[in-house]
Amino acid sequence: MIRYSGQTRILVAVDCIIFGFDGEHLKLLLIHRGFEPEKEQWSLMGGFIGTEEDLDQAANRILKELTGLEGVYLEQFHAMGDPKRDPIERTVCVAYFALIDIHKYEKQISDQYRAEWFLLKDMPSLIFDHQKIVELAKKKLRYKAALHPILFELLPPKFTLPQLQMLYEAIYETEFDKRNFSRKILSTGLLVKQPDKDKRSSKKGAFYYSLHELEYNDKFDAFLNFIPNPHALIA
Amino acid sequence: MIRYSGQTRILVAVDCIIFGFDGEHLKLLLIHRGFEPEKEQWSLMGGFIGTEEDLDQAANRILKELTGLEGVYLEQFHAMGDPKRDPIERTVCVAYFALIDIHKYEKQISDQYRAEWFLLKDMPSLIFDHQKIVELAKKKLRYKAALHPILFELLPPKFTLPQLQMLYEAIYETEFDKRNFSRKILSTGLLVKQPDKDKRSSKKGAFYYSLHELEYNDKFDAFLNFIPNPHALIA
DNA sequence: ACAAAAGTGTTGCACTTACACCCATGC
DNA sequence: GCATGGGTGTAAGTGCAACACTTTTGT
Numbered sequence: 001m002i003r004y005s006g007q008t009r010i011l012v013a014v015d016c017i018i019f020g021f022d023g024e025h026l027k028l029l030l031i032h033r034g035f036e037p038e039k040e041q042w043s044l045m046g047g048f049i050g051t052e053e054d055l056d057q058a059a060n061r062i063l064k065e066l067t068g069l070e071g072v073y074l075e076q077f078h079a080m081g082d083p084k085r086d087p088i089e090r091t092v093c094v095a096y097f098a099l100i101d102i103h104k105y106e107k108q109i110s111d112q113y114r115a116e117w118f119l120l121k122d123m124p125s126l127i128f129d130h131q132k133i134v135e136l137a138k139k140k141l142r143y144k145a146a147l148h149p150i151l152f153e154l155l156p157p158k159f160t161l162p163q164l165q166m167l168y169e170a171i172y173e174t175e176f177d178k179r180n181f182s183r184k185i186l187s188t189g190l191l192v193k194q195p196d197k198d199k200r201s202s203k204k205g206a207f208y209y210s211l212h213e214l215e216y217n218d219k220f221d222a223f224l225n226f227i228p229n230p231h232a233l234i235a
Numbered sequence: 236m237i238r239y240s241g242q243t244r245i246l247v248a249v250d251c252i253i254f255g256f257d258g259e260h261l262k263l264l265l266i267h268r269g270f271e272p273e274k275e276q277w278s279l280m281g282g283f284i285g286t287e288e289d290l291d292q293a294a295n296r297i298l299k300e301l302t303g304l305e306g307v308y309l310e311q312f313h314a315m316g317d318p319k320r321d322p323i324e325r326t327v328c329v330a331y332f333a334l335i336d337i338h339k340y341e342k343q344i345s346d347q348y349r350a351e352w353f354l355l356k357d358m359p360s361l362i363f364d365h366q367k368i369v370e371l372a373k374k375k376l377r378y379k380a381a382l383h384p385i386l387f388e389l390l391p392p393k394f395t396l397p398q399l400q401m402l403y404e405a406i407y408e409t410e411f412d413k414r415n416f417s418r419k420i421l422s423t424g425l426l427v428k429q430p431d432k433d434k435r436s437s438k439k440g441a442f443y444y445s446l447h448e449l450e451y452n453d454k455f456d457a458f459l460n461f462i463p464n465p466h467a468l469i470a
Numbered sequence: 471a472c473a474a475a476a477g478t479g480t481t482g483c484a485c486t487t488a489c490a491c492c493c494a495t496g497c
Numbered sequence: 498g499c500a501t502g503g504g505t506g507t508a509a510g511t512g513c514a515a516c517a518c519t520t521t522t523g524t
Binding site (some may be wrong): 053109160162178179182183192197201202203204206 | 500501502503504505506
């Protein structure tokens with residue numbers, strides 16, 4: 001087998017930033033490492049890429065190992081290559097962020113890891129440069145969600161407009177006018193009103209909506225402008 | 236030295252998509268490889284990362300080796316990891332796109348490579364998955380340039396509004412109304428009118444403008460909406 | 471004087487914002 | 498019957514798109 005000569009080969013890992021939404025706050029799924037290095041520390045879910053898989057496959061595999069979930073929204077957003085980022089051995093990492101419906105996550109799927117949800121603003125310190133990766137992921141998520149309908153991935157298949165608005169408000173750390181918000185969201189044509197209501201959070205109850213799959217796939221890449229004054233809110 | 240055991244180490248390369256603008260068309264700087272593998276084929280400029288450099292440093296070094304330029308606009312946009320993308324040996328590549336003032340490029344800086352500018356729509360076939368990387372880069376460039384003032388990096392320090400408009404038109408493969416275009420661009424406050432004119436392309440001559448550095452740095456990350464109907468033009 | 475490109479203003483429309491009241495229900 | 502959250506409409510302002518004529522100057 002021919003190989004390139006005189007070059008250093010390096011470990012390549014994939015790390016996943018897993019976002020979830022509990023109805024009120026944005027959360028991150030972190031793992032408590034039961035193994036060296038940095039045993040007993042909190043970190044992002046990650047792993048080395050296998051010999052027969054590409055990066056997306058590796059990210060999906062890793063996500064499944066931790067959460068048991070497949071078909072999750074997963075997007076590559078940055079590669080980190082500082083030679084000193086992993087003190088044990090040089091590792092280049094390709095970071096992905098995942099958006100999951102927090103209720104689909106079943107605890108203790110993996111016994112190698114103890115996983116736990118943390119509020120974004122109440123996170124433990126993380127190993128290596130994971131803190132920095134999380135910051136990048138947050139920024140990227142805000143950026144992308146301002147223009148593309150990705151936040152639905154954080155909600156269950158049926159959700160209410162107040163729930164959706166709370167999600168946007170959590171992500172942008174601000175408040176929106178509910179009349180304008182509902183008009184803007186509904187005008188995209190992405191939502192289908194359901195006949196039933198969610199009555200858990202009010203006496204009157206709020207109508208459920210679900211995604212119009214066809215429109216959703218069509219408009220996913222379109223430029224939709226989901227938030228007012230993006231100029232002010234996006235770094 | 237402690238290392239992670241049982242993991243495969245992989246080559247990591249950086250590839251640069253180098254965009255230039257000749258006043259009329261968007262171009263790409265490609266190299267004719269004088270070495271194996273794929274000797275005598277056209278490819279993107281790339282190289283393996285060094286043991287002491289991070290990804291950005293590697294990209295800057297590689298760009299300098301080919302063009303002699305430093306301080307160039309360079310942005311990481313995607314990592315490619317298909318195990319079969321390089322037939323010689325598995326290589327993960329991190330792709331960057333660079334924007335340079337085409338007139339700053341001096342030929343034959345490197346004798347390892349023969350470099351040549353190609354019209355984007357008139358490119359030779361490229362090695363490996365470089366074609367795909369170029370497609371991704373074009374998409375990313377369009378996307379980013381719709382919201383951020385990056386295209387100035389493709390022009391000389393002094394340029395005219397008609398030149399700038401031609402650039403935007405080349406990138407989006409469409410035409411804009413010059414009255415609306417000039418109003419929109421000038422309203423950003425990013426440009427400073429110069430006292431002199433460029434008289435090469437008309438009898439009347441067009442005023443030069445230069446970047447207002449302070450405003451440019453301030454507003455670089457802002458959301459500016461440089462093109463009409465982004466919905467229609469951005470994939 | 472004519473050709474060729476630069477420069478400039480206005481109007482209508484669409485979208486966005488700001489804002490306040492009624493509705494349905496469980497207790 | 499009242500408290501709680503859900504749902505809706507309107508008016509003013511802003512930003513965007515469409516559109517045509519004048520200016521300059523080299524030949």
